[in-house]
Amino acid sequence: MLFRRSYNLYNKFYLRWLLYFFLALDMVLALIEKPARDGWLVPYWLTVIDIICYLIWDNLQSPSHAIRWSRPLRPLFMINFPDGKQVRRAFRNIRRTLPEILNVLILFIMMVLLFALLALKLFSRRTLVYPNGRAYFKNYWESIWDLYVLVTTANNPDVMMPAYDYSSYFALFFIAYTIICLYIFMSIVLAAIYYSYRKNLKNEVKAAVYMKRKKLSQAFDILKSEKDGRFVITFPVWCALMKKVIPSRSRSHIDLLVRVLDIDGDNAVRKSQFLKLADLLELPLTEVKDRQTFLEKMVPNIYNSKASSYLKFAVRHWVFRWTFYILIFGNAWFIAFDVDEADWAFLSVFMVEIILKMYVLGPKEFFKKAWNTFDFIVIGAAVIVSSIEAIEEASYEEFQLLDYLLVLRVLRLFKIFGSIKRFKVILQTVANIIPSITTYGAVIYVTYYFFAIIGMELFGGLIKFYGPADTGHPFCGNDALNNTYFAMFHYCNNNFNDMIRSLVVLFELMVVNQWHDILYFINVTNVAVRAYFFAFHMWCVIIILNIFIAFVLEAFMLEY
Amino acid sequence: MLFRRSYNLYNKFYLRWLLYFFLALDMVLALIEKPARDGWLVPYWLTVIDIICYLIWDNLQSPSHAIRWSRPLRPLFMINFPDGKQVRRAFRNIRRTLPEILNVLILFIMMVLLFALLALKLFSRRTLVYPNGRAYFKNYWESIWDLYVLVTTANNPDVMMPAYDYSSYFALFFIAYTIICLYIFMSIVLAAIYYSYRKNLKNEVKAAVYMKRKKLSQAFDILKSEKDGRFVITFPVWCALMKKVIPSRSRSHIDLLVRVLDIDGDNAVRKSQFLKLADLLELPLTEVKDRQTFLEKMVPNIYNSKASSYLKFAVRHWVFRWTFYILIFGNAWFIAFDVDEADWAFLSVFMVEIILKMYVLGPKEFFKKAWNTFDFIVIGAAVIVSSIEAIEEASYEEFQLLDYLLVLRVLRLFKIFGSIKRFKVILQTVANIIPSITTYGAVIYVTYYFFAIIGMELFGGLIKFYGPADTGHPFCGNDALNNTYFAMFHYCNNNFNDMIRSLVVLFELMVVNQWHDILYFINVTNVAVRAYFFAFHMWCVIIILNIFIAFVLEAFMLEY
Ligand code: NA
Structure with missing residues (x-):
């Protein structure tokens, strides 16, 4: 009884919107608060709201965490709603896909490690440098990083040029590496993800169909009554049920449904027919009342x-x-x-x-x-x-x-x-998959929010943008960027100083090109932050984007 | 009779190898001959061989062309061999796929055109420039080109930065464009290609099975004799046939085959059984003669x-x-x-x-x-x-x-x-698809050869590489490259001066990153050569690479 009352309370219109308002507030915080790097400058009241929001949610559903650490995880609250069902399903799908592609990913990383060792052996003995004077394959970590970036294609001809200039034969090394690790392995990652995606989808549909039948069967057992030695749902019970389930539909619609389900015409619905109800309710049915304009x-x-x-x-x-x-x-x-x-x-x-x-x-x-x-x-x-x-x-x-x-x-x-008719088919396909695309939009949003908050913690305030016309700060206000492509290409606005800018930088990272520009964040912090970019690329580009492509492939196969 | 004799002649060992030798010679020509740009410097005897090779082939199979134009088409001769069957099939597959994805490609290009118009309207009124002083969306052609390059991701943050620095809102334009034209459209291109690939593959397998049955049936009609009122192939005829078909196999193998096919044990093979012969011959059968080491x-x-x-x-x-x-x-x-x-x-x-x-x-x-x-x-x-x-x-x-x-x-x-066992499955899959990958290797080789020859004609000798240590020629020996990234990044070795270098540049173009470097070829020639790079990208990256990915997807689905 308490459950039902609190469920009703939860379903109250204004309370739900209050909830959404607080959630929105929670999300919006990151837009206005500064990164917490310089201690306690964050205004007191913002922190209080953060704590209150956090405590509410903490008491309601998740185990306790330190407040600071809660920030990147904020968007995850969004998923915990009944309305986030599709997003939860997408995350479940990802969680199930991961173990299956793990072997491919490990093999891929081991390949990169071995090729990096080979590159180290081949090039470190030679006195080669990049055009900007950076050492060329001089230690193992740098080798691994440079070759990993090559898989993203971001440093494509640059990483090859010094060796290629030295001897044309060395082009073979980079071409072989690109063919194996980019073309073959990335295709196999996509194939493995597509394979696993299809399998999981099939299982999920099977489970959903089973669940539907089970629940309808339970509902039938509650509503049934005996008639001529058989259990059936009588016509009056049926009408009462339909009024609760589809209150907006007209009497004639309810009549139609019973006429479709009640094959033998005895004004009662049998169990085997009742199980078809859910599918029948999902059929789009238009009641044409008036054709006159x-x-x-x-x-x-x-x-x-x-x-x-x-x-x-x-x-x-x-x-x-x-x-x-x-x-x-x-x-x-x-x-x-x-x-x-x-x-x-x-x-x-x-x-x-x-x-x-x-x-x-x-x-x-x-x-x-x-x-x-x-x-x-x-x-x-x-x-x-x-x-x-x-x-x-x-x-x-x-x-x-x-x-x-x-x-x-x-x-x-x-x-x-x-x-134009020939485009209509394609656009119809696109329009049909857009609702599901928004699900992946939510998954990517959660990812972005998570990485943006961490990025703001790590890099906030280190690089400054002084407006497009400014010439007084050639290195984005940070001398560590002297003599880098970052400053030369006018990338100062690619920083993690606020949420909007962080999201834009992450989008640029997802498109993958010019990882250089992001690599220069390393100049202003620590080489260890490469882990951040590696994690983002692995998660967002190799896993999420491939799952998205797998989804589009499957949706297209079904729709076209 | 003439046909059979010339076919036998064609099948003669030494003649085939002579043919292969001439073909190899034909291919190798481009390695040593200079681009024909500066008139008649090409040594006389090379031209003569070219003419002879060309005339031989021209008389044998293709309609007449001008000699000069024959060069990019040379590798196509390779495909005309019985041994190039797989490559021909791949090309046939591409030819059938093209019309089906044409609508998607046209829609994609129209999208690019409209977004380019929007960009022109939004940015041309503002006094924005790229960091190197290049005009920013000042005319329609440049708009189209810059946005097309953005689909390849090659100018990813650069094309956005001036507008983004001007106002953060403009980031939305580029993000929307990237999501629509790169993520959604390129996925749909892949999906359309995969869909059409699967359909064509199915049809091809069907046609092959039908053909096999038809030919076996014709063979049966030639070899059949009447026995007990039925048409059969008798045991002696069978043995004579097998000795021609599989001369290397032992008598016991031939006996085994007839015992499998001859179900009713009357030492004769009936038609319905004979039709299974081809499948039976394909089964790998090992004769274990000796298990001792x-x-x-x-x-x-x-x-x-x-x-x-x-x-x-x-x-x-x-x-x-x-x-x-x-x-x-x-x-x-x-x-x-x-x-x-x-x-x-x-x-x-x-x-x-x-x-x-x-x-x-x-x-x-x-x-x-x-x-x-x-x-x-x-x-x-x-x-x-x-x-x-x-x-x-x-x-x-x-x-x-x-x-x-x-x-x-x-x-x-x-x-x-x-x-390691867990990797064995993946590597086995890769090993199994490698023979077919080489087919796509041949397709890409033909593409490369074609574009390399044209590239050598267009750009040969315009950009020079003076060795890695040279500092006397900062602009690759061409003043038009002054103040370009091409010279700054030391890309001089990325030129079309010989076949090897051209192939490497084309590979770099296929990986797509840093199209900048190639764009600077435009500085030294004419804006119209953008058509060359557009054609290469459309054909090699959007069409061939996606067909390759579709092939890996399908192969993986079957093998895994
Ligand atoms: Na790129």
Whole structure:
């Protein structure tokens, strides 16, 4: 009873939102608080909220930790919600996949270690240096690191050039290494992950189906009554049940369901039929109440008149569609060549298109198609922004407003994808897998949050960005960056000084290119922090991204 | 009759090798001849051979082309051989896959075009520049190129930094672009290729099975004779046939085959049974003639004595195996820390291991295992090289000899992979797919040859490498490279001056990182040559590499 009451309490609308608010607050903390590196500068009240949030959650579900250490783990709370079910499943999937690909990963790392030893033996005796004077394969740790970075391709020709310049034969070493460790091993990692992903998915679906049957069977045992020597659910019980389960559906829907399930027509549902209920409820069922458009109901005489019929015929004709394809390409042309004067003309034409379509289809049907909604929002916003600009006579110096306008103008062109049939299949596939992609978005978000907090602890404040025009601080405010590519390429803004910047740096790390830039964090701290970048690459690029690719592969196979 | 005679002629041993010799010569030409850019400097006789080779092939099979244009197509001749069947199949597979992924590729390119337009609108109005002073998104072509390069990740943070420094919000544009065009679209390209690859593979297997049945059926119709009202192949005909088909197999093998096929025991093979012949012939069948080792036959008394039995027991014991695992790790340790004196000890111990194993298994069994052969060659070569070094008392200045020795020492450690069971499964999978990987090697070779020849025509001699120590030519002998990263990173050796160098540059391009370095070829020629790099990336990275990954995925699924 206590359980049920607290569950009801938990389900109360305002309490859930209060919970979400605190969670959001918890997440947002990292946006405004400074890294805790310099002791107790963190404002007292922020710490208090952190403690309160943490204590609440600590008492509710997780074992006790030191407060400081709780910060990177914050997003994990998010997962512990009933709403985080999909994310939990993704994490479970990763946890199950890991042991199966462990052998491949160990073999891969041992290969890197052996090749590094070979490189050390071959190159350390020779007096080779990198163009910036850095030692070339002079000790084992550096060898391992340089070759590991080569697997990410980030130092691709650079790591080879000194040896290649010395003798062309040495190119063979690097080519062999790249083929074995990058092309073959990384493909095998993907294959192993895909294999394990498919297996786990199959098992999970099997388990889910079994669970569903079991629970439905239990429900049947509670609701059953005897009729003609058989256990069945009678029609009145059925209606009472359905009113609880699908209160928003109409009586006719409930009738339909029982008619589908009750094959022998005795107004009662047997167990074997009841077990099909869950699948049946998931079927999308539209109740068509009214096919008339809004205008047809309001002014039927005008809407159904002869002129109106011609108009409807014209809008549905292929010439109408093709005219607008050509107009979009024309618009692209004018945008590319900066003919701004023509824009009002195009905007009006596209507005007329929307109004005509809405007239013919009726607003309800019109907004059912995602592309129409997209069109409506983009054109509508463009009209509003253009009007503001026209009324206020805003000059071109107001970049902000003009930016929105220009973005809206180009976005308008994207609707071409929605109209060409051959692209529709592909985009439909993409649209279908997007909900599941957001699951992986959440997994990556948790990873990013975790690494960003640690990165802020490790590197916060060490590298500073003084604005794009500043020339007084050539080494990002840190002399250790003197004579590095980091400073030369103007990478000062790639730092861990706040959450936003940390997330951007981590994204750059995920794309993998120019690991150099991050390597220079090592100049300002300690070589041991390579472990941080190694861990991020292993986890985020080799494991998570490959699982994501495996997921897209499988989803594509099913959808295409 | 003429056909059969010319076919026999074609099958003559020496003529085929003559053919191969000319083909090899044809391939090798590009190694020694200079790019034909500066007119007629190419030695006359090389041209003559080129013409002769070309004319021979032209008359034999392909329609007429201009001689100059024949060069990039040379490796295609290789494919026209019966022995190039697998490569032809790979090409056929690619040709069938292309139309199916064309929509995805077109959609991808249109996305890039639209994002480039958006970038142009957003950034061109602002006075942003790259750190080296290059204009930032100032015209449409440059926008497209910069964003296309971003899909290869080669200019990853660089292309974002000026806009990101200007306003953090602009990071969103690049992150959105990367997620859509790199992560989602490239995954979908892989998925589409994998899907089409599997479909084509299935169709091909179906067609092959059908063809086999059809040809066997035709063979049966030729060989059949009537017996008891049925058409069969009689035992004498069968034996005559088998002597032609598998002349190297023994009489007992042929008997075995007929006994398997002839179910009803009437010494004749019926049609339905005959159709199984091809599958039966493919079964690996070992005729065990003698299980005795060489020594057992020679000196049975000693080999079967009590002391010898103890020895054999010891060698087969797990303690023996584990001792050598530990010795390998010990050896790795000594190699890593440059304790060269210990090497003779390790070499002797590993020699003893090989001798003992050979004693127990006998040479025949010993060499059946690939890892033992590898071990034997590596240790044997190390003994030879070490001996040469010891006898000649070669100084450490003789890098060449010492190089071989050091490589052999490290290679010795690789055998650890062959002994640990958990890695064996993975390596077995790799070993099983290697023959098919070589097919893709041939496809990539044809691609490389084609692009290398064109690259030599376009860029040969424009960039020069004056040796690693040269400081007199800071811009690779071309002033157009002044103030470029190309010169700064010492990339002069990345040129198209000869075949070897071209192939290495193309490999670097395939790994994709640092496209910068190649972009600077544009400084020394014309912006239009971007088409060359675009074509290479599209073909080699997006299409061929993804087909290769699809192939590894499928092979792994079947083998694991
Ligand atoms: Na890269």
